[in-house]
Amino acid sequence: MSIRTARAAVLRQVGQPMRVERITLGPLGPGDVLVRVKAASLCHTDLEVIEGQLACTLPAVLGHEAAGVVAALGAGVSALAVGDPVVLSWNPHCGQCFYCEGGQPILCTQYLANGPKAAHFDGRTRLACDDGTPLHQLMYLGGFSDYVVVPAQQAVKVPAEMPLDRACLLGCAVMTGFGGATRVARVQWGQVVMVIGAGAVGLAAVQGARLAGAAQVIAVDPNPARREMARSLGATVLCDPATQDPADLARALTAGRGADVVLEAAGVLAGFRTSMEAVRPGGQVVWLGKMGVTEEASFRWGSLMQEKRIIRSSYGGARPQQDFPAMARAYLEGTLQLDSLVTARIRLEDINEGFAALKRGEAIRSVIIFEEAAAP
Numbered sequence: 123m124s125i126r127t128a129r130a131a132v133l134r135q136v137g138q139p140m141r142v143e144r145i146t147l148g149p150l151g152p153g154d155v156l157v158r159v160k161a162a163s164l165c166h167t168d169l170e171v172i173e174g175q176l177a178c179t180l181p182a183v184l185g186h187e188a189a190g191v192v193a194a195l196g197a198g199v200s201a202l203a204v205g206d207p208v209v210l211s212w213n214p215h216c217g218q219c220f221y222c223e224g225g226q227p228i229l230c231t232q233y234l235a236n237g238p239k240a241a242h243f244d245g246r247t248r249l250a251c252d253d254g255t256p257l258h259q260l261m262y263l264g265g266f267s268d269y270v271v272v273p274a275q276q277a278v279k280v281p282a283e284m285p286l287d288r289a290c291l292l293g294c295a296v297m298t299g300f301g302g303a304t305r306v307a308r309v310q311w312g313q314v315v316m317v318i319g320a321g322a323v324g325l326a327a328v329q330g331a332r333l334a335g336a337a338q339v340i341a342v343d344p345n346p347a348r349r350e351m352a353r354s355l356g357a358t359v360l361c362d363p364a365t366q367d368p369a370d371l372a373r374a375l376t377a378g379r380g381a382d383v384v385l386e387a388a389g390v391l392a393g394f395r396t397s398m399e400a401v402r403p404g405g406q407v408v409w410l411g412k413m414g415v416t417e418e419a420s421f422r423w424g425s426l427m428q429e430k431r432i433i434r435s436s437y438g439g440a441r442p443q444q445d446f447p448a449m450a451r452a453y454l455e456g457t458l459q460l461d462s463l464v465t466a467r468i469r470l471e472d473i474n475e476g477f478a479a480l481k482r483g484e485a486i487r488s489v490i491i492f493e494e495a496a497a498p
């Protein structure tokens with residue numbers, strides 16, 4: 123493949139705004155695909171990199187929640203064809219290490235070792251700055267660019283009818299929340315489920331719990347608009363933690379036991395503590411939110427007792443090849459709602475303001491819409 127150019131938002135220094143730059147791509151290695159990105163949404167994990175809490179070699183293109191169309195194939199790629207609509211996964215995995223063998227690709231030894239380098243498995247990046255400097259790709263991906271080169275395993279084909287400005291959400295937030303409820307917590311019919319935090323992940327968890335057959339879904343969020351959004355997506359009980367103790371509410375609905383499942387999707391210490399107080403003895407807690415890795419968290423010891431199970435999950439037990447097309451079909455059938463999660467559609471040039479809005483808590487998801495790219 124000849125060298126192409128693209129327009130990408132490049133982060134050169136932690137704490138500095140990204141700049142839209144002309145970059146070069148390729149060549150495609152064996153097993154790579156070139157994807158023309160159509161939509162990419164802004165996630166808190168990108169913000170962690172911008173603010174320096176998550177290590178990533180710079181300069182880099184961030185963005186790990188993206189969807190587009192396959193534009194070219196590297197050698198040996200047979201599962202995809204040019205023109206296929208794809209949602210990008212942020213969990214490349216070697217398929218052979220201890221954890222991949224054990225069915226936990228999210229813990230892939232190679233991926234985690236390469237993560238901060240933000241290069242592909244072979245140690246190289248597929249992007250470069252205009253002056254030839256290697257340009258790193260967050261999670262081998264770098265979705266804030268109108269073209270990216272990713273390992274084919276990260277490009278997951280979805281039905282052609284799927285609108286890509288909503289499909290991109292499947293790649294991170296929706297997978298994490300929906301999978302957190304269905305794959306990790308394994309919510310069962312008739313259960314009482316609490317979801318703490320009604321952002322993109324929490325709202326997907328509400329929907330996962332509802333579709334799994336939960337009898338009650340309690341949505342906890344201090345923001346009234348988000349609580350109402352949770353109601354529209356299937357929450358049956360709303361809780362403002364400023365005026366009502368969520369644990370009391372969970373017990374009132376369950377003859378004093380507590381919720382069968384609690385999913386924390388707010389990423390605040392109060393939320394993690396509440397999850398342990400509100401779950402019943404023997405119940406399941408899934409932590410989807412996160413705090414800074416050097417922060418400490420303390421708990422009332424008694425809240426941790428009584429056979430409670432806690433799992434921290436980064437990607438909702440994702441099996442992208444199965445889950446992305448299945449969630450896309452659920453959207454097309456009307457059972458999984460995505461439209462209301464997109465609260466803004468922005469241009470690549472507006473990316474810094476988009477992240478500022480995310481930080482201020484104003485956005486559920488802002489999605490960058492890439493215009494028709496100029497011919498390379």
Ligand SMILES: [Zn+2]
Pocket residue numbers: 165166167168186187294295
């Ligand atoms: Zn994300």
Ligand SMILES: [Zn+2]
Pocket residue numbers: 215216217218219220221222223227229230231232233
């Ligand atoms: Zn592996």
